[in-house]
Amino acid sequence: MTRAGEQPENQPKPNVDRKARLQVPPYRPSKQAADARLGNWDEVYSLYDPETAMAEATRCIQCPAAPCQKACPVHNDIPGSFQFLEHGDFQRGAEVFRATSELPEMCGRLCPQERLCEGHCVVGKHALPVAIGKLEVFVTEWQRQHGTADHTVEAPSGKRVAIVGSGPAGIGCAERLARAGHAVTIFESWPEPGGVLLYGIPDFKLNKPAVARKFEELRKLGVEVRTSTRIGTDLSFEQLREEYDAVFLGYGASEGSRLGIPGEDAPGVYQATEFLVRANLEPDQLPEEMRTPLPAFESVVVIGGGDTSMDCVRSARRLGVPDVTLIYRRTEREMQGRTEERQHAAEEGVRFEFLTMPLAVLLDEQGRVRALRCQRMRLGEPDDTGRARPEPQPGSEFDIAASAIVTAIGYNVDDEWATAAPEVVRDRWYRVVVDHDTMKTNVPGVFAGGDNVNGADLVVTALAHGHAAADAIHAYLGGAPW
Numbered sequence: 001m002t003r004a005g006e007q008p009e010n011q012p013k014p015n016v017d018r019k020a021r022l023q024v025p026p027y028r029p030s031k032q033a034a035d036a037r038l039g040n041w042d043e044v045y046s047l048y049d050p051e052t053a054m055a056e057a058t059r060c061i062q063c064p065a066a067p068c069q070k071a072c073p074v075h076n077d078i079p080g081s082f083q084f085l086e087h088g089d090f091q092r093g094a095e096v097f098r099a100t101s102e103l104p105e106m107c108g109r110l111c112p113q114e115r116l117c118e119g120h121c122v123v124g125k126h127a128l129p130v131a132i133g134k135l136e137v138f139v140t141e142w143q144r145q146h147g148t149a150d151h152t153v154e155a156p157s158g159k160r161v162a163i164v165g166s167g168p169a170g171i172g173c174a175e176r177l178a179r180a181g182h183a184v185t186i187f188e189s190w191p192e193p194g195g196v197l198l199y200g201i202p203d204f205k206l207n208k209p210a211v212a213r214k215f216e217e218l219r220k221l222g223v224e225v226r227t228s229t230r231i232g233t234d235l236s237f238e239q240l241r242e243e244y245d246a247v248f249l250g251y252g253a254s255e256g257s258r259l260g261i262p263g264e265d266a267p268g269v270y271q272a273t274e275f276l277v278r279a280n281l282e283p284d285q286l287p288e289e290m291r292t293p294l295p296a297f298e299s300v301v302v303i304g305g306g307d308t309s310m311d312c313v314r315s316a317r318r319l320g321v322p323d324v325t326l327i328y329r330r331t332e333r334e335m336q337g338r339t340e341e342r343q344h345a346a347e348e349g350v351r352f353e354f355l356t357m358p359l360a361v362l363l364d365e366q367g368r369v370r371a372l373r374c375q376r377m378r379l380g381e382p383d384d385t386g387r388a389r390p391e392p393q394p395g396s397e398f399d400i401a402a403s404a405i406v407t408a409i410g411y412n413v414d415d416e417w418a419t420a421a422p423e424v425v426r427d428r429w430y431r432v433v434v435d436h437d438t439m440k441t442n443v444p445g446v447f448a449g450g451d452n453v454n455g456a457d458l459v460v461t462a463l464a465h466g467h468a469a470a471d472a473i474h475a476y477l478g479g480a481p482w
Contacts, residue, residue, distance in 0.1 A: 016061060026056065029048045044205075059123055062079050068120050072117050108140070109205060118131075154180050156181050159183065160245050161182050161184050161244055161246045164251050172467055172470065174186055186218075186223060231251075245477055251414075251450075255411060257407070263360055263362065264361060268368055274290060299403050300406060301325045301372050301402040304328065309326055323351075326351070330355065331354050355379070357377050374398055375392050410456060413429060424441050447473055
């Protein structure tokens with residue numbers, strides 16, 4: 001059985017006619033129609049069936065340079081997996097992905113493949129790129145259902161590691177350290193483990209059983225998970241350092257950015273996370289203050305341009321809201337989120353207002369949201385991100401009727417750690433300062449990674465941080481000097 005970090009043996013040697021493979025048509029899994037999927041929270045795409053998955057895998061031309069692998073932040077051996085997959089050896093195909101990723105089922109669904117692996121696929125220069133993400137999901141889900149998983153660990157080291165946060169960075173770090181024989185405990189402030197995978201992503205993009213299965217697997221490896229435990233309140237950072245030989249901080253970036261406009265704090269204005277969790281999860285999975293169901297809305301306006309804003313508008317449509325509008329201050333070309341997500345939102349009846357800036361939340365006589373006052377914009381010179389800077393058009397103000405407004409303009413790192421762990425150095429955005437090769441903080445034995453280091457970023461980049469930290473922690477526990 002393949003161990004994490006190892007490749008399966010007896011991999012068939014590639015002997016392919018690359019020109020012929022470039023003529024193979026693309027194969028995609030079936031997809032729910034828009035009107036049907038508005039009546040459920042199921043994932044939009046079905047899994048591949050085995051025959052179709054094998055056919056799509058044959059489109060991989062097995063190029064020696066493997067730019068897809070280089071573009072992947074955890075460097076999945078994509079051609080290596082697809083060699084097994086096209087021959088029907090799904091078990092070994094899954095093992096190749098699991099050698100470099102603890103979350104292939106999640107990353108295959110959530111990564112922006114068009115910017116990463118698929119965006120660098122050589123086949124994509126001639127036709128649609130190989131459907132790398134959907135094949136990754138197929139082969140690893142097949143293994144879950146029909147194959148076998150590796151739950152072996154090294155002999156106990158006698159060392160204990162605390163992981164703060166149960167999102168992608170914490171998962172990646174915890175699994176690698178547990179397999180290395182260390183006793184690992186994950187601390188999570190929410191009632192259920194999973195972090196952004198559970199609380200930040202709707203079911204129609206990532207089904208929740210996939211998250212639950214991951215933590216069942218971690219427990220089989222000996223990982224303890226302690227939920228509803230906030231460091232600094234329920235357990236002090238000093239206690240954590242005293243009781244454990246090393247600490248990894250992977251608590252993410254969950255503080256929603258603010259608009260800074262009048263009426264922003266009025267009832268009926270929601271931060272994206274609160275809106276999503278109350279829309280998508282059962283009350284017993286939420287903190288008590290979020291367990292009241294969302295009221296019925298006639299119209300919802302979402303402000304933002306990334307994938308979280310798409311999650312919000314698409315969730316609103318599934319809640320039965322008839323009038324859902326997204327506003328964004330630039331054009332679609334400058335949006336940061338995935339093209340596929342915008343296409344799905346448009347199919348589901350979401351209205352887009354581009355070049356639109358929010359000015360104020362308007363309230364009725366009872367103090368409830370009634371509209372969002374906006375202003376038209378035009379694009380000026382590029383800003384420091386390279387995107388055209390939006391500039392207001394004088395006299396272009398207008399109102400959009402709304403019974404609820406959702407702000408999805410990005411996430412920041414919570415500043416509560418200034419009190420919980422003041423000795424850990426952070427920057428002016430409250431991000432933990434680390435050595436990016438080892439993920440070490442300024443405090444001996446304390447490491448950090450994920451969104452609380454990068455700011456809000458991808459699942460796979462957080463996972464890569466977890467890998468780097470696990471390697472450094474293992475070395476540290478083995479006696480490497482700080």
